[in-house]
Amino acid sequence: MPTLEDVKQSDLQAAADYVNKVYKAVEQRNPHEAEFLQAVKEIFDSLTPVLAKHPEYIKHNILERIAEPERMITFRVPWVDDQGCVQVNRGFRVQFNSAIGPYKGGLRFHPSVNASITKFLGFEQIFKNSLTGQPIGGGKGGSDFDPKGKSDGEVMRFTQSFMTELCKYIGPDQDVPAGDIGVGAREIGYLFGQYKKIKGGYEAGVLTGKSPGFGGSLIRTEATGYGTVYFMQELLKDNGLTFEGSTVVVSGSGNVAIYAMEKAAELGASVVACSDSNGYIYDENGISLGTLKRLKEVERHRLSEYVKEHPQAQYVEGGSGIWSIPCDIALPCATQNEIDETAANILVRNGVKAVGEGANMPSTLEAIEVFRSNQILFGPAKAANAGGVSVSALEMAQNSARLSWPAEEVDAKLHDIMINIYRDSMTAAEKYGQPGDLVTGANIAGFLKVADAMVSQGVI
Ligand code: GLU
Secondary structure, eight states: OOOGGGSOHHHHHHHHHHHHHHHHHHHHHSTTOHHHHHHHHHHHHHHHHHHHHOHHHHHTTHHHHHTSOSEEEEEEEEEEOTTSOEEEEEEEEEEEEOSSSSEEEEEEEOTTOOHHHHHHHHHHHHHHHHHTTSSOEEEEEEESOOOTTOOHHHHHHHHHHHHHHHTTTOBTTTEEEEOBTTBOHHHHHHHHHHHHHHHOSOOGGGOSSOOGGGTOOTTHHHHHHHHHHHHHHHHHHHTTOOSTTOEEEEEOOSHHHHHHHHHHHHTTOEEEEEEOSSEEEEOTTOOOHHHHHIIIIISOOOGGGHHHHOTTSEEEESGGGGGGSOOSEEEEOSOTTOBOHHHHHHHHHTTOOEEEOOSSSOBOHHHHHHHHHTTOEEEOHHHHTTHHHHHHHHHHHHHHHTOOOOHHHHHHHHHHHHHHHHHHHHHHHHHTTOTTOHHHHHHHHHHHHHHHHHHHTOOO
């Protein structure tokens, strides 16, 4: 392996020109897809030194190929609401890249879901899945259906209609969906039931995130949040810091946020705030996880209910204000672009030491630049939130072997995977001339494995 010093200036220039040219082509081909272009730009910006050292990737035009999905499916999802009216939503599945394994990635049910959101998530998933070291390709899907305020019957009828179409394109060795925002164990259960009914066989490995009672892996619910904290633990350790005694702010209150809070608290941090799309709660004595879990996981209530049981806590309308709470460690676990340049500057001014992304692409490109230029320890989403999909891949392995591993075993494997992702990302950053830059390191480490597989498999 040559070092970066061995790379000729002319090769670096040729690589930079190639990256620019392909990015322009991607822009032209996907106008109006702001989130997708943002995700592509973040990856491409990291790759110039890699392409300079590996001209074979330019020769095989890997960038233009990797930014174009293998397949994008869009479909109508008609369903009948509780009033007997026919409603129509739009369903998506992007099968982005299968170079290293079957397409793998979640389904998101949220009104904001469109082609751009689906593609940014699917694109990120390619590199995230590669980083896990497991044999899974990249995919993603979802619908603009809003589960908020819908009855259980409505969610079931919508979900069954969604699967009636989706089932034509998925399978345990082809494409394996899971959950994401708005899709949890309940939705996965209905999706699995409908798939089984249509296919007439028990293909447990077609979906992950199932309940442990019918093939789900233990620790899958906790995996993304725990994984983010395991990843950040390594980064903090390398810089002489710990969760113990730190003040932590977590955005969101879904399963990623809840289990990031749980693990951070277990490690001795004081978790003082979390949020939902309506507002945030702040409790300087630490959020009660017992109350939070019951409100969100069992009763499906809004976060504002929390202060009725904990009057010492404050509820503030509007979710984005959460970043004005002073903290040592910020864990954005809600949604894309929730930290913009202004929020990043406020965090820095208030003394934040580390930021770990539990959500997908929660920081804008400008926010990342603020963290970078202020030497804030930064765990990028692709690496820091890969724990969820890692345990999904472990669920696939258990389903194939027709057995189930104890919680301790899955948790130990998850912990190892997160440590490896951290080390691989650090090593790649170092090797390509950006020591300590985990954004660059994760992008490069994730890219290399997929690019090599694409080269080996020819022009397909
Ligand atoms: N939606 C999760 C993610 O963003 C998990 C995907 C999966 O388990 O397949 O990685």
